[in-house]
Amino acid sequence: MNTRSRLPTSSSGEMLCVYCDKLADSKDHAPPRCLMLPPLPSNLVTLPACKACNNGFSFHENIVRALLSTVGNHPHLIEERLPGGWLEKTLDRSPKIRTILDSSRQSDGSYKIADQLFKSFRTVFFKTLQGLFYGLYDKIVPSNQLVLLAIENQRHVKIEEVIDRIRPNPLVDITDEPLSEISAYSWHSREPIFTAELIDPDTGKKSNRVFRLVRETPVEWIRFQPDTFGAAFVKREDGGCACVIDLWKTLIVTIGAPWPGDRGPLRRGKKNPMSRDKKTTDA
Ligand SMILES: [Zn+2]
Structure with a gap:
């Protein structure tokens, strides 16, 4: 399989940056290397990128990484935020990242992912998803087709x-559907059927409905x-x-x-x- 078939090239055949269409002179990795631990897995997706895009991503990746180091439960992250550790050194080196994290901290100690922090997450995860799409499906998805739906803490949601x-919803209402024929051999493929009595919240009228549970x-x-x-x-x-x-x-x-x-x-x-x-x- 020619995995480079769908990547943009110039009229003279040179690789172009997948993010801005300028000449590519570096490689971008998905998932970002800084969001993983060494030794890095060998199955990372690489995409041709220009240095300007790549450097721009690094800033946002460091912000995401610093937030993880601040709130994460992984032993490596806990060690990073000890006095004199990676987090302190990173924030000393980059006052801008420190300001962004400080301004996102709420009175209960949690972090609100809005404004600049949100922008960084969106930048990092849109381009990560573009890379995953390319690695899995051999296609480039424009970032304007992506939406950041949620960023949640695993402390609050599984x-x-x-x-x-x-x-x-795995339950499909089949009350009004015609019954399909059942033969002695079709039972093994049937999906479970449930009945339920529903009450109309407006009229209080009760009705019996039949649902099919779609196996996921x-x-x-x-x-x-x-x-x-x-x-x-x-x-x-x-x-x-x-x-x-x-x-x-x-x-x-x-x-x-x-x-x-x-x-x-x-x-x-x-x-x-x-x-x-x-x-x-x-x-
Ligand atoms: Zn670029």
Whole structure:
């Protein structure tokens, strides 16, 4: 497979930066290297980028990284924020990052992800998702088709809850549908049927409804590094998808994106280039 087929090139065939169309003179990695621990996994996606875009990303990546170091529960992050540790050194070196973090700190000690902090998350995770899309589907998704849906702390919400929230309701009302024929051999493929008495909140009128429980396919996680970075693509009711990113078992970043194809993100028969450390979770 020619994985470079869809990357932009100049009329003379030179690689262009995927983010701004100027000549590419460096490589950008997805997921960002600074959001993982050394030794880095060997299955990172690389995209051609210009140095200006790459340097611009570094600033935002450091802000995200500094916030993780401030609030994270991973032993490595806890060590980073000890006096004289990585966090203190980084903030001393970059007063701008310190100001951004300080101004986002709320009275209860939590951080409000708005303004500059939000901008940094959006920048880092949009380009990360563009990289993941390229690595998985061989296509570049324009950033204007992405939406940052949520950034949540795993202290307050479980990742399974986030996935359940995104997925369509598994109960489909089939009361008014014609009954399908049942043969002796079709039972094994039937989905469970439930009945429920519903009460109309306006009229108080009761009615019996029949629901079919649609079996959900398990969410497939792409774990670049088990402790630091995992991503799952979840199909949404509106036909698009949401990419749920598990960041250091600390934050959950959810990004809305177009559904990459009829057969879903992890197509059967096509080798997933990032499947080295893949874990399946039943959400
Ligand atoms: Zn560029």
